[in-house]
Amino acid sequence: MRLYDDYLFSFAGDQVEVWGHVELRMTFSDGTSSRTISNRYLVINAVSAYNMLLGRPSLNMLGAVASTRKMKMKLPYYEGGVIVIKSNKKAARKCFENYLKSRRGICMVTAQAQGPDMITRAEATSEGQPEPTGEV
Numbered sequence: 001m002r003l004y005d006d007y008l009f010s011f012a013g014d015q016v017e018v019w020g021h022v023e024l025r026m027t028f029s030d031g032t033s034s035r036t037i038s039n040r041y042l043v044i045n046a047v048s049a050y051n052m053l054l055g056r057p058s059l060n061m062l063g064a065v066a067s068t069r070k071m072k073m074k075l076p077y078y079e080g081g082v083i084v085i086k087s088n089k090k091a092a093r094k095c096f097e098n099y100l101k102s103r104r105g106i107c108m109v110t111a112q113a114q115g116p117d118m119i120t121r122a123e124a125t126s127e128g129q130p131e132p133t134g135e136v
Helices: 056-062 089-102 121-126
Strands: 015-029 034-045 065-067 072-076 082-086
Touching: 015 082, 034 056
Parallel strands: none
Antiparallel strands: 015 034, 065 072, 072 082
């Protein structure tokens, strides 16, 4: 994880603590065709039902169109076809129920430094940044 020196604001206008960012490759597939992109993801300190949010810049990079009503996303495939990614309503509901059950739990994420510009969470905290209290 690398340091991130900017701020993130919630929809309500509250400032959200950003721990850093990671560069990850993500593959989108419908089982027969796939596309892979490299993207920067912010690691934040927030309670959420989501593990990851894919924003407009990523959707634009893919040329994707998402429909929340139909729970599908379509994106062009390099060979002229269209990849259709479908969601499962039962699985989505189960994920949300698990989130509601786990809101009282505490999760810890640790990382190992792998280069001169990469730091661990403990190193970032020792440099005078506030430590999360674990309160929800």
